Amino acid sequence: MNKVLAIGSAVVADAIRRKVVWVVVVFAALLAFAIPTLPSYGVGVVEGVYKEVVIALMFAAAFVVTLALAATRIPSEVERRTVFNVLSRDVRRWQYLLGTWFGIVVVSGAALVALTAISVAAAAVVYHAALIELFAATFAVWLEMGVISAFAIMMSTRMGSVTSIVGATAFAFIGHSLGSLFAGASGVPRWYVPSLDVFNVIDPVAYGTGYGIGYALGMVGAFLAWSALLMLIATVMFEGRDL
Structure with missing residues (x-):
């Protein structure tokens, strides 16, 4: 476990060195520009639209951070x-x-928490509302x-960075489309279909x-x-690679 944590710490340090934090700054700036354009056509509706915009931005920011690290680190190190040097120190490939x-995962979580904190603070100033439920979306x-x-790491064990990014993007799109595609199909209940829509x-x-504890546990189980x-598939693929 110490070896896993040491490698994880190196990834975090590399993310700091590569100034991944600027992604959060950019999306926070986009949020600041988006606030004045939000509609105000009903009590409580504007807060809902604001939260929807924030959730979309936090997904985009986390997606950029995740792919920037997951799809590029292994190909660049290879x-x-x-x-x-790492594997020669009695470190197993898995x-x-x-x-x-x-x-x-740690870096993306830190980026999400930072962006959500900025969004909650902005909502408190602009709408005088404590929208702490945004942290449920963050989770x-x-x-x-x-x-x-x-998935991106799995792809990157055998593919280059660009192919891994394209593959992970397609995985995210298909993963969200499967649930809708098969919803209502005869004899195929939606919960049978593996989908990222959870x-x-x-x-x-x-x-x-928001959502309850039961739904949160369902998300954790899916995760x-x-x-x-x-990661099991990634390990098998990486073990079979001739380095």
Whole structure:
């Protein structure tokens, strides 16, 4: 476990060195520009629209951060041959992959918390409302980014950065489309279909009262199942690669 944590810490340090924090700054600036354009056609509606915009921005920001790290780190380390230095220190390949994934999950979580805190503060100033329920959306987006980062890492064990980014983007799109595509299909209940839509909490958070503990546990279960499966496949693919 110490080796996994050490590799994860290296990923976090690399993200800081690469100034990933600027992604949060850029999306916070977009939020500042978006506030004056939001409609005000009903009591409580404007807050709902604001929360919807914030959730969309936090997904985009986390997606950029996740792919910037998950799809590029392994190919760049293999190309620079720095991965050999790591693996020569009695580090197993699965530990290297797990540590990389863990570090990316930490970075994306920190970016999401920072952007959400900025959004809540902006709402308090502009709308005089404490929209702390946005942190419920933060949790859902963070879990989804963990799954997407696992897929991007899996792709990057055999593919280049560009292919991994395209593949992870397609995975996210298809993952959200499957639920809608098969919803209502004869004899195929929606919950049978593997879908990333379980992490889509825009409606309950933006226009409702949020989601309950049961739904949160369902998201955690989906996160663990997706991530474990994808990281297992990534390990098999990486073990079979001739370095």
